[in-house]
Amino acid sequence: MVASCATCQQKAQQVKAMQTNIDFWPTTLKLKNSSDLICDESLRYLAGKRLVCRGRWQQRTVAVKLFFHPKSAKRHWLREKQGVESLISNQLSTPSLLFAGTLIDGTPVLIFDYLSSAKTALDVWKELDNDEARLDLLQQIVVEISAQHRCGLWQQDLHLGNFLISDNQIYTIDGDGIKSSTDGKELTTKKRRNNLALLLAQLSPNYDHLATPAIEHYAATSQKNMRDLKSITEKELPHIRTTRRHKYVKKAYRNCSEFIRHNSLRQVAIYRRDADAGLIKQFLNNPDQLITDGTILKNGNSATVAQVTIAGDSLAIKRYNIKGIWHILKRCWRPTRAWISWGNAHRLTISGIDTPQPIAILEKRLGPLRTSSYYLCVHENTPSATDYF
Structure with a gap:
C-alpha cells in the first residue's frame, strides 16, 4: 500500500x-x-x-x-x-x-x-455587451437543460463553464457532475426549480432581470406550467446564491484551481494561481521592501499602503501594522485584518460588486500566533468618494 x-x-x-x-x-x-x-x-x-x-x-x-x-x-x-x-x-x-x-x-x-472552434458559454457571456444577446444565450442554455431534465438528468455543479458552443451548437461537458434519477423518469418540479436556480445563481445579481424571461422560455420548452416555476427568483435563487457565496469565500482560503496556499511555521500565504511568479516571489520574500520601493499612499499607525508597478501592472500593497507588544497579544489569536480583507474582497466579487482584484495575502506567524499581515491587490487609479464632497 x-x-x-x-x-x-x-x-x-x-x-x-x-x-x-x-x-x-x-x-x-x-x-x-x-x-x-x-x-x-x-x-x-x-x-x-x-x-x-x-x-x-x-x-x-x-x-x-x-x-x-x-x-x-x-x-x-x-x-x-x-x-x-x-x-x-x-x-x-x-x-x-x-x-x-x-x-x-x-x-x-x-x-x-476536440472542438477546435469552441468557446465555453461563460467566455461567450463575458464578451456580450447587451441584454438581448445575453438573454438569447441564456435561452439556448435552458433549452439544453430542459432536454436533460426530460431525460431524468441534471448537472450537480451547473454553470456556464459546463457548456461549449461550437458552430451555434451547445455541447454539455464535465460528465463528473451529471446525475440521473433512479427511475429514469423526468425530473420532479422541485429538482427542476433547484437546478434552474443553481444556474441563475452563477450570474451577477445585475442580471436578475433576465431570470424571469429565461425561466419562461424553459417552461415553454419543457411544456411546464409557469406557475410552478415563477417563484424561483424569490425562493430558491436567494438561498442558493447565499450558499454559493459562502462556499466561494471558504474556497478562497485553500488550494484549488484558482488559488494556492502555502503554510509554514513562520508564515501563511495565499495567492492567485494565475499571478505573476516573479511578483509573488517578491511579495513572499520581502513585502516590506516592496513598500519601501513603491509610492506611499498612506503612512498611518494602523496601516501603510504603497503603490508599486511590477511587469507593467499597477498594484497596491497594504501592511497592517503592529503597534506594540500589547497590540500583538490582543490580536494574535484572531484572524488578521489582511485575512478578513481577502475574504471580504472575494465576497464582493462573487456578489457582482466591483472591487480591486485581490492578488495575495501574507500573514507572519509564530506557530499559531499571528503578527503582521499584508494584502496585495490591483491598484485602481480612480477618484475616492470623498473627492465628490
Missing part, C-alpha cells in the same frame, strides 16, 4: 511538472493499448487532481483528461465516464468519447473529440 501511494504521488508530480514547465510540451504518453497519445498544450490544471490538455491521437486532434489524485482518480474517472455515457445514450449533445482507459502506468485517462 505504501509503495502504491508513493507511485501515485510520483504520477501526480510528473503530470504537474508537465503542466508547469513549457519545455515538456509536446509530451508523448503511452496508452495501455500501446498507442501513442501526444499532449500538445495544457488547457486546465486542477491542483493535485487532474489535467486537461489538447493533444493528438490516431491522427486526430483530441481533448485529454488525465486523473492522478492518489485516492480519488479512479472514482472521478468513472463518474466522468458514466456521466458522458448518460448524455450520449439520451442523444444529448456532448463531445464524442473516443477512449476510456489508462496509460501504460495505470493513470486513468479519457479522450474526447
Whole structure:
C-alpha cells in the first residue's frame, strides 16, 4: 500500500511538472493499448487532481483528461465516464468519447473529440455587451437543460463553464457532475426549480432581470406550467446564491484551481494561481521592501499602503501594522485584518460588486500566533468618494 501511494504521488508530480514547465510540451504518453497519445498544450490544471490538455491521437486532434489524485482518480474517472455515457445514450449533445482507459502506468485517462472552434458559454457571456444577446444565450442554455431534465438528468455543479458552443451548437461537458434519477423518469418540479436556480445563481445579481424571461422560455420548452416555476427568483435563487457565496469565500482560503496556499511555521500565504511568479516571489520574500520601493499612499499607525508597478501592472500593497507588544497579544489569536480583507474582497466579487482584484495575502506567524499581515491587490487609479464632497 505504501509503495502504491508513493507511485501515485510520483504520477501526480510528473503530470504537474508537465503542466508547469513549457519545455515538456509536446509530451508523448503511452496508452495501455500501446498507442501513442501526444499532449500538445495544457488547457486546465486542477491542483493535485487532474489535467486537461489538447493533444493528438490516431491522427486526430483530441481533448485529454488525465486523473492522478492518489485516492480519488479512479472514482472521478468513472463518474466522468458514466456521466458522458448518460448524455450520449439520451442523444444529448456532448463531445464524442473516443477512449476510456489508462496509460501504460495505470493513470486513468479519457479522450474526447476536440472542438477546435469552441468557446465555453461563460467566455461567450463575458464578451456580450447587451441584454438581448445575453438573454438569447441564456435561452439556448435552458433549452439544453430542459432536454436533460426530460431525460431524468441534471448537472450537480451547473454553470456556464459546463457548456461549449461550437458552430451555434451547445455541447454539455464535465460528465463528473451529471446525475440521473433512479427511475429514469423526468425530473420532479422541485429538482427542476433547484437546478434552474443553481444556474441563475452563477450570474451577477445585475442580471436578475433576465431570470424571469429565461425561466419562461424553459417552461415553454419543457411544456411546464409557469406557475410552478415563477417563484424561483424569490425562493430558491436567494438561498442558493447565499450558499454559493459562502462556499466561494471558504474556497478562497485553500488550494484549488484558482488559488494556492502555502503554510509554514513562520508564515501563511495565499495567492492567485494565475499571478505573476516573479511578483509573488517578491511579495513572499520581502513585502516590506516592496513598500519601501513603491509610492506611499498612506503612512498611518494602523496601516501603510504603497503603490508599486511590477511587469507593467499597477498594484497596491497594504501592511497592517503592529503597534506594540500589547497590540500583538490582543490580536494574535484572531484572524488578521489582511485575512478578513481577502475574504471580504472575494465576497464582493462573487456578489457582482466591483472591487480591486485581490492578488495575495501574507500573514507572519509564530506557530499559531499571528503578527503582521499584508494584502496585495490591483491598484485602481480612480477618484475616492470623498473627492465628490
